[in-house]
Amino acid sequence: MQLTSHKFFLPFLLILFFLGSYYYTFDPKIAQLGDNASYYMLGKALSQGEGYVNISKINKTPNNHYPPGYPAILGVVMLFSSDIITLKLLNGLFLLGSVLVLFALVNRLSSSHLLAFITASAMLGNFHIQQYSSLLMSEVPFMFFSLLCLLFISRSGSTDSLRDKNFWFAIALAVVSYYIRSLGIALIAGAVFYYLMEKHWRKAGATALASFAGVLPWFLRSQHLGGGSYARQLQLINPYRPELGTADFGDYLTRITENFSRYVSVEIPYSIFPGTRPDYTASGDTGSWILGIAIIAITVYGIILLPKFRWLILGYLLSTFGILMLWPDVWVGVRFMIPVIPLILTGLFFGLYTIFSRFFRQANKNFHPAWLVIPLLFMVAPLGELHDQARLPLHPAWQNYYAMAEWLRKNEKPDVVVSCGKPALFYLYSGTYTMRYAFEDEPDKLIRDLEEQQVDYVVLDQVYGNTMRYLLPAIKQYPERFEQIVYAKNPDTFLLKFRRLN
Structure with missing residues (x-):
């Protein structure tokens, strides 16, 4: 028996590769991303029985920004341990699961154990996937459930029968994926596209209807709370500069053009060959364009030539990138395409194999x-x-930022309200209520908002650029409203007491 065809040897080898690479790259630090702290807090709120609320806010408002799937997973683990390292290791297990699922999926798509092993190894060695596997972020869990969904679809039979339990498991996994990341709607669309192309009309209809029923509760909740925050952000020219207003038809055309150019010449090449960090302030050079076009061409070629399920993979990828083209073009980075990198690798390696063969x-x-x-x-x-x-x-800027938070934890009651640039991250170290100052160019309006939010302290930090854009001008115009409490240098960071008038 050849080793390459042994059904246990190659997965065992992948497990060994995972243990070595994950230990080698694991980062125990909290990432400087507000999202990972928000996921932690939402999981904590669920584990404490407080509901899906923002426990860092004084009024503990219902959260309507992050889908509840990943916080719910964290909440279950937090019933036993709230240790951040433990929660990070959970994402490592999702990575291992994703690698083994991809191995099984590519084996079904290509009928080649060795090709499946090489593709899964490339996924395991991918810079971006490894990086996010040690962050408290939802990309890797979403990747696991979406790949598992594709695997069950591939096992659901070649007929239009609705009796196969694998088909219904796949729908359930698609809905779970949506509850982890809203981009899961692309997975549902890809599955419907596949069934339509295969002329499986009943499966296409059942997938659409069952998925709609599955996501409806979250949609209705979001509408009850004023609509999904992602939908509102999509309507803005720049979500980080709301004063610029909403996007019109011309803005959307510009956005699609800019996103297409960036993904082809920057994001896609960098996602596969991350040897050189991209420069987002300039267009991709000729070499990057050639590499990006080559990767896309070989990947599409490889997917089209797959012996089975080509429309499933192609439909999912087209749906995903179709959505990404509509996202604000200030949302840059490989992060948004991490869950589909394994499928790009699948098409790329099968395409290379076919060409060379x-x-x-x-x-x-x-x-x-x-x-x-x-x-x-x-x-x-x-x-x-x-x-x-x-x-x-x-x-040092983050060290000073967290030092302000730790001072508050030691010297203040947890019910004080702090306004700062990265509220979620600040909460992890302060345990106080936190909120972000208003993005107002007029200092009067910003001060008024601090009053309305009953703010006790503000942090003049150097970890978030908008602090200097919005908060600093207000402090300069109304210095009598702020009292210095703590100062840290290199770089200058201040904890200031805000003197409320009401």
């Missing part, structure tokens, strides 16, 4: 899939950078 065949030679290890090595080379990042200390 045909080329070698013309020379009366055989091309062995093991040669695909060569491009694989170029993809995993930057993992050393993750290793180095994981062992770097916090930037």
Whole structure:
């Protein structure tokens, strides 16, 4: 029996690779992303029986921004442990599960154990996937459930019968994926597209109707609370500069053009070959455009030539990127496409295998899939950078920011209200109520908002650029309303007592 066809040996090897790479790249620090702290707080609120609310806010308002799936997973674990390292390791398990599911999925798509192993290895060695697997973020859990959904669809039979339990498991997993990330709607659309292309009309209709019923409760809740925040952000020219107003038809055309250009010339090449960090202030150079177009062409070519389920993978990818083209073009980064990187790798490796096989065949030679290890090595080379990042200390600006929070934890009651640039992260260290100052160019309006929100302290930090844009001008115009309590230098960071008049 050949090792490459052994159903236990290659998955066991993937597990060993996972243990080594995850230990090598794991970062125990809290990421400087507000989202990971928000997920933690929402999970904590659920575990404490307080509901799906923002426990860092004084009025504990219902949360209507993040889908509840990932916080619910964290909440279950928090019933036993709230340790951040433990919760980070949970995402590591989701990564391992994703690798093994991808191995099984590619094996079904290509009928090649070795090709499945190489693709899963490339996913495991991907810089971005490894990076997010040690963050308290929803990308990797979403990737696991979406890949598992695709695997169950591939196992649901080739007929239009609704009796196969794998079909209904797939729908359930698609709904779960949506509750983890709203982008899960692309997974549902991709499944419906696949069934329509296969002329499985009953499965297409059942998928659409059952999925709609599954996501309806969250949609109705969001509407009751004023509509989903993501939908509102999509309508703005710049979600970080709401004063610029809402986008019109011309703005959307510009957005699609800018997003298309960036994804082809920057995000897609960087997602697969992350050897050089992209410059988002400039357009991609000629080499980046050529690499991006080549990756897309080979990936699409490989997917179209898959022996089975090509419309499933293609439909999901088209739906995903169709949505990403509509997102505000200030939302840059590979983060949004992380869950579909495994499928890009699937098409890319199968495309390369097909191209080289045909080329070698013309020379009366055989091309062995093991040669695909060569491009694989170029993809995993930057993992050393993750290793180095994981062992770097916090930037001094963040050290000072958290020092303000820790001072409050030791010297103030937890019911004080603090206004700062990154409220969710500040809460993890202060335990106080936190909120962000208003994005108001007029200092009078910002001060009025601090009054209305019953703010006790403000943090003049250097971790968030908008602090200097909005908060600093208000402090300069009304210095008598602020009293310095704590100061840290290099860089200058201040904890200021806000003197309310009411």
